[in-house]
Amino acid sequence: MAVQESAAQLSMTLKVQEYPTLKVPYETLNKRFRAAQKNIDRETSHVTMVVAELEKTLSGCPAVDSVVSLLDGVVEKLSVLKRKAVESIQAEDESAKLCKRRIEHLKEHSSDQPAAASVWKRKRMDRMMVEHLLRCGYYNTAVKLARQSGIEDLVNIEMFLTAKEVEESLERRETATCLAWCHDNKSRLRKMKSCLEFSLRIQEFIELIRQNKRLDAVRVPARRSFPSTSELTVHMALERRAPSTGLEASSLASGSTGAGKTCKKALQPSRREPAGRGAPGHGHAGLPARHAHLPVQGPSGPCTVADADPAVPVRQLPTTPAGKQFCVHPHPAGWPLSHQDTCYKEDGSSKSPDCPVCSRSLNKLAQPLPMAHCANSRLVCKISGDVMNENNPPMMLPNGYVYGYNSLLSIRQDDKVVCPRTKEVFHFSQAEKVYIM
Amino acid sequence: MEQCACVERELDKVLQKFLTYGQHCERSLEELLHYVGQLRAELASAALQGTPLSATLSLVMSQCCRKIKDTVQKLASDHKDIHSSVSRVGKAIDRALSLLLRQNFDSEICGVVSDAVWDAREQQQQILQMAIVEHLYQQGMLSVAEELCQESTLNVDLDFKQPFLELNRILEALHEQDLGPALEWAVSHRQRLLELNSSLEFKLHRLHFIRLLAGGPAKQLEALSYARHFQPFARLHQREIQVMMGSLVYLRLGLEKSPYCHLLDSSHWAEICETFTRDACSLLGLSVESPLSVSFASGCVALPVLMNIKAVIEQRQCTGVWNHKDELPIEIELGMKCWYHSVFACPILRQQTSDSNPPIKLICGHVISRDALNKLINGGKLKCPYCPMEQNPADGKRIIF
Numbered sequence: 001m002a003v004q005e006s007a008a009q010l011s012m013t014l015k016v017q018e019y020p021t022l023k024v025p026y027e028t029l030n031k032r033f034r035a036a037q038k039n040i041d042r043e044t045s046h047v048t049m050v051v052a053e054l055e056k057t058l059s060g061c062p063a064v065d066s067v068v069s070l071l072d073g074v075v076e077k078l079s080v081l082k083r084k085a086v087e088s089i090q091a092e093d094e095s096a097k098l099c100k101r102r103i104e105h106l107k108e109h110s111s112d113q114p115a116a117a118s119v120w121k122r123k124r125m126d127r128m129m130v131e132h133l134l135r136c137g138y139y140n141t142a143v144k145l146a147r148q149s150g151i152e153d154l155v156n157i158e159m160f161l162t163a164k165e166v167e168e169s170l171e172r173r174e175t176a177t178c179l180a181w182c183h184d185n186k187s188r189l190r191k192m193k194s195c196l197e198f199s200l201r202i203q204e205f206i207e208l209i210r211q212n213k214r215l216d217a218v219r220v221p222a223r224r225s226f227p228s229t230s231e232l233t234v235h236m237a238l239e240r241r242a243p244s245t246g247l248e249a250s251s252l253a254s255g256s257t258g259a260g261k262t263c264k265k266a267l268q269p270s271r272r273e274p275a276g277r278g279a280p281g282h283g284h285a286g287l288p289a290r291h292a293h294l295p296v297q298g299p300s301g302p303c304t305v306a307d308a309d310p311a312v313p314v315r316q317l318p319t320t321p322a323g324k325q326f327c328v329h330p331h332p333a334g335w336p337l338s339h340q341d342t343c344y345k346e347d348g349s350s351k352s353p354d355c356p357v358c359s360r361s362l363n364k365l366a367q368p369l370p371m372a373h374c375a376n377s378r379l380v381c382k383i384s385g386d387v388m389n390e391n392n393p394p395m396m397l398p399n400g401y402v403y404g405y406n407s408l409l410s411i412r413q414d415d416k417v418v419c420p421r422t423k424e425v426f427h428f429s430q431a432e433k434v435y436i437m
Numbered sequence: 438m439e440q441c442a443c444v445e446r447e448l449d450k451v452l453q454k455f456l457t458y459g460q461h462c463e464r465s466l467e468e469l470l471h472y473v474g475q476l477r478a479e480l481a482s483a484a485l486q487g488t489p490l491s492a493t494l495s496l497v498m499s500q501c502c503r504k505i506k507d508t509v510q511k512l513a514s515d516h517k518d519i520h521s522s523v524s525r526v527g528k529a530i531d532r533a534l535s536l537l538l539r540q541n542f543d544s545e546i547c548g549v550v551s552d553a554v555w556d557a558r559e560q561q562q563q564i565l566q567m568a569i570v571e572h573l574y575q576q577g578m579l580s581v582a583e584e585l586c587q588e589s590t591l592n593v594d595l596d597f598k599q600p601f602l603e604l605n606r607i608l609e610a611l612h613e614q615d616l617g618p619a620l621e622w623a624v625s626h627r628q629r630l631l632e633l634n635s636s637l638e639f640k641l642h643r644l645h646f647i648r649l650l651a652g653g654p655a656k657q658l659e660a661l662s663y664a665r666h667f668q669p670f671a672r673l674h675q676r677e678i679q680v681m682m683g684s685l686v687y688l689r690l691g692l693e694k695s696p697y698c699h700l701l702d703s704s705h706w707a708e709i710c711e712t713f714t715r716d717a718c719s720l721l722g723l724s725v726e727s728p729l730s731v732s733f734a735s736g737c738v739a740l741p742v743l744m745n746i747k748a749v750i751e752q753r754q755c756t757g758v759w760n761h762k763d764e765l766p767i768e769i770e771l772g773m774k775c776w777y778h779s780v781f782a783c784p785i786l787r788q789q790t791s792d793s794n795p796p797i798k799l800i801c802g803h804v805i806s807r808d809a810l811n812k813l814i815n816g817g818k819l820k821c822p823y824c825p826m827e828q829n830p831a832d833g834k835r836i837i838f
Contacts, residue, residue: 003734012741014441019534022444026527033523040516044509051502058498064484067498071477074505075470081509082466089459096452099526103445124737125730129569136562138588145573145581355777359728361568365561374789379779379838388779396798400836434836435802437784437823 005121010109021102021127024156029095034187036088043081050074101153127151134160175204377436383407383420388436395431399424402434440533447526454519461515465508476501566591572729574601577608600721604714611710616645619713626720635716639670639677640709646681647700654689661685779838785809785822797833801826804836 005013054070109120126149133142139161146152162181169177182189182197189196208216379388381404388394392404401419408417408431415428476497483494566589573582579602586593607618623630623638630637642663649660667678680697687695718725781796782789783806790796790806798804803823805813810833813819819830 003731003738005734005738009738009741013737015534016741016744017737019530022530022534023527026530030523030527033520037513037516037520040513044513047509048506051505055499055502058490058495058502062490064480064490067490068477068480068484071473071480075473075477078466078470078473078505078509082463082470085462085466085512086459089455089462093452093455093459096448096455100445100448100452103441103448106441107445121734125733128733133569133585136566136589138585141581141585141588144584145578148578148581355724355728359568359571359724361564361571362728362732365564365568374780374782375787377779377781377784379781380777382779382838394838396834396836400834402836402838433802434798434804435823436781436804 007110014106014109017124017128018106020156021106021154022099024159025095025099025102029092029099031185032088032091032095036085036092039084039088040081043077043084047074047077047081050077098153105154123149123151123154127155130155130157137164139164173207175200175207179204379436381407383411394434394436396434397424397426398430399426403431405431440529444526444529444533447522447529451519451522451526454522458515458519462512465512469505469508473501473505563591567593568729571597572727574598575723575727577601577605579605604717604721607717608710608714611706611713614648614706616641619709620645622717629720630716633716633719635712635719636670636674637712637716639667639674640712642666642670643677643681644705644709647705650681650684650688650692651701653691657685657688660688781806781838783809785812795835796838798836799826800828800832807833807835 050070050073054067054074057066057070105120105123108116109124111117111120126145130142130146130149130151133139133145134155134157142155142160143157146155146157166178166181178200179197182200208214379394379402380386381388381392381394382401383403384407386392386404386406388402388404392406394402395405395408396402397417397419399419399422401421408428411417411420412428416425417428417431418425480494483490566585570582570585570591570593573579573585574597582593585591603622607622610616610618620638620641623641627638646660646663646667649656649663652660664682667674667681671678681700684692684695684697684700687697692698692701715725724731780789781804783794783796785805786809788794788806794806794808796804797807797810799810799819799821801821801824803821805822810819810830813822814830817830818827819833820827
């Protein structure tokens with residue numbers, strides 16, 4: 001690999017980049033643990049209930065038949081408990097094993113064999129690319145790439161696919177899938193104080209009104225999905241359109257044709273958009289980026305004001321996650337390092353085929369970026385690409401061009417040298433040594 | 438990495454706990470079911486006989502109920518106990534890998550980069566996808582590249598793809614130890630390969646010859662006639678040809694037992710793939726490693742450094758130091774292989790030279806930048822800062838690296 005990374009540099013990079021790699025399976029593990037606990041608790045309470053009933057009948061003088069049938073009930077509940085417990089534990093185990101696999105992969109970065117280390121770096125690049133592609137919405141490519149590089153375990157594809165489904169259903173103007181997702185991730189959303197479910201309920205309400213199912217609309221449990229009244233008022237303040245759901249509900253439900261401009265606006269299809277953007281902002285990744293909305297840049301709709309705040313989304317993925325990091329890495333961070341004036345000379349004469357910034361696409365991308373900082377000179381011979389230092393001293397030809405001594409030796413023919421850049425012919429002895437401090 | 442080891446330890450503990458709990462849960466529930474089943478059988482037989490519930494059975498039943506209740510409640514609470522281990526894993530991960538203020542992860546990374554980068558984002562995305570497609574082609578992942586082109590509706594013209602397709606075809610053949618396509622290619626590009634001082638063609642012939650040798654005495658005649666291919670390389674690779682000819686002596690014995698067994702090394706195949714890739718890329722004017730992977734790797738190195746320095750700058754509250762526009766505030770070591778262009782930093786002004794401020798060579802051979810030269814002019818004369826040689830400022834010659 002061209003770029004040498006020392007062990008210390010590698011572990012620093014790990015700290016910056018690999019947090020989502022481990023955190024996401026951990027969050028899944030946590031979620032599954034909680035679900036397992038709930039299942040076990042629920043089934044346990046069922047069993048306890050049935051057993052209590054049995055005990056009650058036993059205290060009186062029961063007929064044997066009723067005892068037998070109650071016992072059957074107990075057996076049934078116990079079997080259900082067993083089955084659910086086994087399933088839940090399996091799911092938890094799976095998540096934990098996934099965590100372990102990722103950790104083992106991360107450990108390989110510091111392996112002693114250079115071949116293993118470069119394989120690791122290759123995989124890292126592929127991993128970041130997959131994450132970036134997922135955030136750009138190119139799901140098929142990402143899946144293909146992951147499969148081909150054998151990194152399916154190491155990237156969070158399922159998460160994005162789930163999000164994609166939710167997004168697509170929102171685009172079809174259905175709230176059901178998204179509501180189910182919100183229910184799934186209830187605790188995290190609540191921690192983030194997210195208004196997503198509330199907005200969804202409002203949208204559901206509006207859709208039902210639009211379809212003239214007013215009675216159903218009134219039954220939409222808007223209050224319940226909102227954490228507290230204070231936040232309700234905050235949200236209402238953010239709502240530039242409707243002063244209060246109460247007003248909307250009553251005016252629309254009563255079928256008043258004199259519905260104000262505000263209510264009409266609420267029925268506009270564009271109301272869908274903020275909800276759509278909201279979902280991704282919560283779920284994960286650069287889907288905000290996909291909708292041309294970066295949380296960093298600020299909100300573009302009332303709902304997204306709230307969404308912009310929680311930068312710690314549900315699954316602990318940075319909102320403009322590693323994908324942006326992927327953009328950040330090659331973009332600003334990497335290129336300034338090789339970014340020199342010479343890469344941008346107009347006649348293209350000083351392009352080097354190895355330099356990444358000189359390559360076609362990266363050249364354009366790197367243009368607005370700052371240059372690399374060099375406090376000490378480093379000279380590279382244009383002919384051979386070797387370093388020019390005391391072992392290969394730089395020599396200046398009479399036309400002002402400088403080459404390494406060894407390269408001049410290699411292109412010398414009959415005591416003459418031809419300058420590769422200007423094609424002028426000089427005598428070998430005309431080359432003067434140049435002293436660089 | 439010790440932090441990773443810590444996370445791993447916690448994970449192992451959790452896995453162990455899940456295992457034991459799972460086994461325990463299954464076992465105890467099985468026992469319970471078995472016991473209840475037995476009781477039920479007894480009761481059923483009692484029901485058949487029409488006898489009422491006896492006191493002992495009743496007692497046994499209530500004991501059974503108590504046992505059931507206790508067991509299942511213990512199961513539930515045991516599971517809850519595992520929670521602490523699970524959350525310990527989470528804490529270990531946070532300790533190991535999180536940056537300060539994880540909530541600001543986004544802004545931390547963005548803060549490293551100036552805002553100008555995110556303007557014209559759509560256009561940038563296009564160019565970035567293009568770069569990714571190029572990278573994929575170079576890595577040989579043709580189907581993935583095709584898929585990306587389709588999904589992102591990028592049009593990649595055939596001229597661009599063609600050389601990669603061919604390269605890939607030849608490399609695949611080489612991986613299967615088929616030298617044919619590679620030889621064809623080398624012969625057709627012979628002139629340009631010679632200009633590059635590449636010995637690819639010779640190496641290919643050599644490998645073929647060695648393979649014939651490995652075939653044993655039966656192939657002797659074939660090997661000899663193939664050796665005629667070496668003739669154009671006689672001048673440059675004399676020694677190697679001699680070695681190969683010498684190995685013919687041991688053909689009957691078998692090369693593995695001869696002093697020439699090193700010729701049969703399988704690493705030659707890996708080497709030839711590498712040589713081919715390198716030479717083919719130079720011919721095409723490409724770098725061996727795709728530009729995207731080099732910049733990505735350098736970004737990986739740079740990002741933590743830049744974030745660190747940003748944190749330090751903010752801590753010391755001297756934000757003016759880093760103006761995002763011109764230069765990075767700190768030098769980042771990438772290794773000598775990444776020195777693609779010459780960079781001359783004037784030793785006096787400690788700044789890089791540029792077209793507007795080029796390096797000038799003084800008569801004594803020392804090089805300084807033009808601005809430094811102008812600063813040193815004293816009454817129409819110039820004294821070199823490194824050796825006490827006086828000279829005329831006009832005598833300085835502009836050099837180009």
